[in-house]
Amino acid sequence: MSWKEAQEAFKRSDTVILPVGTLHGHGPSPISIDSNSVERLADEVGKRTGLVTLPLVVYGENDKQEFYPGSITITPETLKSFYVDILRSLRRNGVRRVILLNGHGGNREVLIQATKAAREFGIVTAILEWWSLGRQLMPELFPERGSYMVELAVALAIGGKDVADLRGTGYMGEWGDRYTMRNMFGDKITPLGFHNFEYKGGQIMIPNQAWDLDLEGPPVLGKEVVDELYVRGQKIIARLVDYIVDFAEEFQKIDLTQVLKSTDKKTLG
Numbered sequence: 281m282s283w284k285e286a287q288e289a290f291k292r293s294d295t296v297i298l299p300v301g302t303l304h305g306h307g308p309s310p311i312s313i314d315s316n317s318v319e320r321l322a323d324e325v326g327k328r329t330g331l332v333t334l335p336l337v338v339y340g341e342n343d344k345q346e347f348y349p350g351s352i353t354i355t356p357e358t359l360k361s362f363y364v365d366i367l368r369s370l371r372r373n374g375v376r377r378v379i380l381l382n383g384h385g386g387n388r389e390v391l392i393q394a395t396k397a398a399r400e401f402g403i404v405t406a407i408l409e410w411w412s413l414g415r416q417l418m419p420e421l422f423p424e425r426g427s428y429m430v431e432l433a434v435a436l437a438i439g440g441k442d443v444a445d446l447r448g449t450g451y452m453g454e455w456g457d458r459y460t461m462r463n464m465f466g467d468k469i470t471p472l473g474f475h476n477f478e479y480k481g482g483q484i485m486i487p488n489q490a491w492d493l494d495l496e497g498p499p500v501l502g503k504e505v506v507d508e509l510y511v512r513g514q515k516i517i518a519r520l521v522d523y524i525v526d527f528a529e530e531f532q533k534i535d536l537t538q539v540l541k542s543t544d545k546k547t548l549g
Contacts, residue, residue, distance in 0.1 A: 286373070289332045294376040295532050296332040297322045298366070300391070301383035302340030305348040305453025307428060308445040308501065309435040314340070317410060317431070318383035320438050324521040329528050331379075337366070341386035344474065348453055356390050363394035367403050376536055378405045379528055385409070385474075404539050406531055410520050417523060421516050425457040429509065430516060437513030441506050448500055456499060464488065 281289065290296075299322040301315025310316065319336040326333030342353030354362070370378060378398075382391060388407070395405040411430065415422040422430055431454075435443055463471060465486070469479050477486050 290373045298334045299381040300337040304342045304345040304351040307451035307455025309432045311350040313435045314383040318381040328525045367398040380407045433509040433513035436510040
């Protein structure tokens with residue numbers, strides 16, 4: 281768009297779509313899958329709804345995998361400021377609602393902090409994470425415990441059947457349904473993954489990475505799985521787009537004066 285076209289577009293609706301991702305290892309999938317996935321979804325939803333779709337924020341949090349080849353990581357403090365500045369700029373353009381399509385779980389905490397800050401200047405946000413939605417809405421397409429296979433499926437559907445690096449061995453980086461984790465707190469406090477640990481049957485959170493590098497990377501795949509995954513990825517994308525389009529229509533109907541009213545009855549923004 282030119283700036284005049286952008287001006288006209290923002291006048292048509294106060295709602296925009298913003299995809300955010302990151303770059304890090306995912307076994308044989310491209311390191312960009314956390315970004316490519318939401319970029320594709322945002323593009324399709326934008327076409328269907330007519331809403332302004334902002335350019336992808338390709339860089340994000342990667343504390344867990346910052347030492348993997350190809351990882352680009354932004355500190356949480358910098359990332360929060362960056363997100364807040366984007367949202368503040370959108371508010372100056374008349375935007376009041378932002379649908380954030382998040383492609384990376386590690387961005388979640390920073391996004392929540394940034395969007396809470398944005399509420400103070402009148403922006404209401406919704407954060408949608410496609411892998412969580414997919415597992416809830418279409419469990420038959422998410423049969424594995426983790427998201428590693430569906431990420432490969434979506435990568436194939438977006439980039440084509442030759443995009444996977446299927447060399448046979450040596451895959452690491454969120455690949456497989458189990459990871460080698462450091463038992464850093466002894467035998468009684470056992471790691472579950474990310475910041476989650478178990479003690480005497482209860483799950484607790486300790487802000488230390490239980491999983492820095494996964495030393496084992498099953499499963500080993502051959503090209504015989506590509507056709508099935510390619511079709512699965514296409515189905516996942518199509519059904520997610522339908523869902524997000526429907527949500528976007530409903531999100532535009534909400535009464536902002538009620539949403540932005542604080543507990544002391546003052547209206548923010």
